[in-house]
Amino acid sequence: MxxxxxxxxxxxxxxxxxxxxxxxxxxxxxxxxxxxxxxxxxxxxxxxxxxxxxxxxxxxxxxxxxxxxxxxxxxxxxxxxxxxxxxxxxxxxxxxxxxxxxxxxxxxxxxxxxxxxxxxxxxxxxxxxxxxxxxxxxxxxxxxxxxxxxxxxxxxxxxxxxxxxxxxxxxxxxxxxxxxxxxxxxxxxxxxxxxxxxxxxxxxxxxxxxxxxxxxxxxxxxxxxxxxxxxxxxxxxxxxxxxxxxxxxxxxxxxxxxxxxxxxxxxxxxxxxxxxxxxxxxxxxxxxxxxxxxxxxxxxxxxGVHAATWLSAPMKDLFDREIPEWRHDNQYFRSVYGIDPWKIVEAHTAAKLRLFQTIKARTGVELDPKLLTIGFARRVATYKRASLLFKDPARLEAIAESLGGLQILYAGKAHPADNAGKALIRDVFSAAARINSSKLKIVYLENYDWELGEQLTNGVDVWLNTPLRPYEASGTSGMKAALNGVPSLSVLDGWWIEGCAEGITGWAIEDADDESQEAGNLYAKLEKAVVPAWQSPKVWARIRQHSIAVNGTFFNTHRMLGQYVSNAYFPLxxxxxxxxxxxxxxxxxxxxxx
The missing domain is CATH 3.40.50.2000 (Glycogen Phosphorylase B;)
Structure with a gap:
């Protein structure tokens, strides 16, 4: 300054x-x-x-x-x-x-x-x-x-x-x-x-x-x-x-x-x-x-989200070469279907490497770019249920073993007066400390802000969201991830009801009568859908392409602002x-x- x-x-x-x-x-x-x-x-x-x-x-x-x-x-x-x-x-x-x-x-x-x-x-x-x-x-x-x-x-x-x-x-x-x-x-x-x-x-x-x-x-x-x-x-x-x-x-x-x-x-x-x-x-x-x-x-x-703000530099460079009209008209993201999916994979890999370099500089933890990496980053409030993923640690460890390695990145601030939210952060730390498998690595990143949010949504492989329905009004972090070719694994609430095309743009975590059953549904979706897709590079490359073409085209603030102008500000x-x-x-x- x-x-x-x-x-x-x-x-x-x-x-x-x-x-x-x-x-x-x-x-x-x-x-x-x-x-x-x-x-x-x-x-x-x-x-x-x-x-x-x-x-x-x-x-x-x-x-x-x-x-x-x-x-x-x-x-x-x-x-x-x-x-x-x-x-x-x-x-x-x-x-x-x-x-x-x-x-x-x-x-x-x-x-x-x-x-x-x-x-x-x-x-x-x-x-x-x-x-x-x-x-x-x-x-x-x-x-x-x-x-x-x-x-x-x-x-x-x-x-x-x-x-x-x-x-x-x-x-x-x-x-x-x-x-x-x-x-x-x-x-x-x-x-x-x-x-x-x-x-x-x-x-x-x-x-x-x-x-x-x-x-x-x-x-x-x-x-x-x-x-x-x-x-x-x-x-x-x-x-x-x-x-x-x-x-x-x-x-x-x-x-x-x-x-x-x-x-x-x-x-x-x-x-x-x-x-x-x-x-x-x-x-x-x-x-x-x-x-x-x-x-x-x-x-x-x-x-929506502002595409030019939240796309990684490698992804922006790719789109500038292949579909340069995207900067003034986000509907051109549909033209991503004309881009070789492997070019999208290469751009995402570059963003993932940058994220991992940042994590090593901040924490000293070294991560493997070849491993499936899940991101969970948002304001820490009880209804967002940051610890749902740890309801059955043994099952989570088994999923990591089957993959040959799994990395989970957390970030988020609790309001200074929100003691329950602060307790959730401690719960995640405690759960991570109890993990016995060398194949499962969990990192909680300090001081979640614009810079860290950008790198996380640019570089992880799956964006996880587990809110208690119906309290997720919209959510925008998953939209940022989608623009970068990152599919979501989420409860069907907020924007994801509109953005989830099962197995194409990501996956839905089915509702259940209690949290333990819902956690079971989360593990089942990881085991039966996410892991098999990850193990097929061709399938995963297409999912990345779909995430941008389907969700990037709609979940952006260019479209959103246009609706405010025509429907709210100056209705036709x-x-x-x-x-x-x-x-x-x-x-x-x-x-x-x-």
Whole structure:
């Protein structure tokens, strides 16, 4: 990073009045060097904006600076996780994008500014991302920390952050002279932008004057994507906190328009109440969300990944030679069927060797590139069941013996406050320590991030996913693997319901009544399907080819963004986005079923 403010580049002058969509997200993965994301949600946001830049979409984005990042993970020999901050200085890295602005929060003035990061597409189109920062002289010491930690602090801290993102984000757009037609809330963290828009519409008149017609007018400007069926993923705050942070007038307005659930302020309900289009992030997740929120029409737009970001360098070189149109149009991945499968194998082998070199440098462990290597890397939460693979260690060892060797790579962070997630990491370490077979090697890699995620999805041979249904809303790591010719072995949930062509793009782990039976199904699929396919190089080469041609063509953010543009942002017919919701009375609030 630059060491002096004098080295910060000037921002390219843009006509922001042409930006028709404002994309709000609490986290966005912008660069490997900036700790502005924690995992899948932020990576998806970054990939969305990279595709927007590639395709010339009229979008800008708003997030927070997160001066101390999410965290850097440290693991001891028993798998005990500890954390440290990842500190960076926006003023030494990015150009300023605004004067000092302020909003009312916690009964006082909160000052903030914005820094700008430019996402540049293949044709030079720029998506400006504005990162709000409250570390301003004149703010209280507490307020100066509000943009320090992503998903840090207690509930009060989180509500203050979300107030700044939503209310401050609208204030920033006003200061820049931008009047987007669409405000896209990427998860409920940004839902308070709806109150900011309502305040803007009332032009200084008190919020108590807001009518249902005013609320419907705000609805027409807002789109909401919900990302999780896990109840803990829907932020809720006590009424006292709501009033203390937002003020009584905003609090009473939120209550009046029905954004409370079970006596709590619920950010998902706030977003639902004020959005004309709502979607889940996979076909199945849309159905689950529709059941959770039956009074609202919930569509589905399946997630994707940005191909140029997640393809390995050897694979990109191959595609540049054989199907160069892929960079601006991902449908050309279908043309992979015209590429010799052995060229795909060679490109993957190069990526695998690079991964193994990284692992040796980090851990000292030397792996064999000729052996089947399974990858399992994701945020560590109990529903993702990282230890399911070790339900029957003897059977797993027998599979390794039959293969002449098996390598399993793990990675993943647990949230600092998630003790159950941290225990899962220790469980994996403990299971690995009990393995008796010299043919089975298990490595847990520390500090799962963009760089490590890229190399793992580039270089392993099979991508394993074992979530508890129906809690995997989508999942994108398997999509990254598929682009690199890596098949998935996964529970049929999230994206894999749509991506699994059995024995062609990968394999499904069948449901069972309990975890032991489901683990048995996992072992059976390894024994009867994955191992025989691996033992036939010709069959495996074709599976690699199918993974790219079938799944790479669809599970990308170029396709995904196109669906947002045509279905959510600027629908071709009014019936597509016919969620002109009635603002329900408080007593009509539906129950969350999850």
């Amino acid at each position: 630059p060491s002096s403010p004098n080295t910060v580049p000037s921002a390219v002058v843009l006509d922001l009045t042409e930006r028709r969509v404002a994309y709000f997200s609490m986290e966005i993965a912008l660069s490997k060097s900036l700790p502005t994301y924690s995992g899948g949600l932020g990576v998806l946001a970054g990939d969305t904006l990279r595709s927007a830049a590639d395709t010339g979409a009229p979008i800008l984005a708003v997030s927070l600076a997160h001066r101390r990042g999410y965290f850097e993970q440290h693991l001891d020999a028993q798998g005990q996780q500890t954390e440290s901050d990842v500190v960076w200085f926006p003023e030494k890295t990015l150009p300023a994008a605004s004067d000092i602005l302020s909003i009312s929060l916690q009964g006082r003035e909160l000052k903030f500014r914005a820094w700008r990061f430019d996402v540049v597409g293949v044709t030079g189109h720029i998506i400006p991302v504005f990162l709000l920062d409250s570390d301003i002289e004149g703010n209280t010491p507490y307020d100066r920390t509000l943009t320090d930690h992503l998903y840090g602090g207690d509930n009060y801290y989180r509500l203050c952050q979300e107030g700044l993102l939503g209310l401050g984000g609208i204030k920033l757009l006003q200061s820049l002279g931008v009047k987007p037609e669409v405000h896209h809330m990427n998860e409920g963290h940004a839902a308070l932008l709806t109150i900011g828009l309502l305040e803007e519409r009332l032009a200084g008149a008190p919020l108590r004057n807001a009518t249902d017609d005013d609320a419907k007018a705000i609805q027409q400007q807002c789109v909401f994507t919900t990302h999780t069926p896990v109840p803990a993923g829907h932020d809720q705050f006590g009424l006292d906190q709501m009033a203390a942070v937002l003020g009584h007038e905003r609090a009473s307005t939120i209550e009046r328009f029905g954004a409370l659930h079970n006596g709590l302020m619920n950010m998902t309900y706030l977003a639902l109440r004020f959005s004309r289009y709502v979607n889940g992030v996979a076909m199945q997740h849309g159905k689950v969300s529709q059941h959770m929120f039956p009074e609202y029409k919930v569509h589905s737009i399946t997630n 017919s009014s019936s597509v986005a016919s969620t002109d919701q009635e603002i329900p009375d408080e007593e009509k609030i539906p129950a969350v079923v999850a």
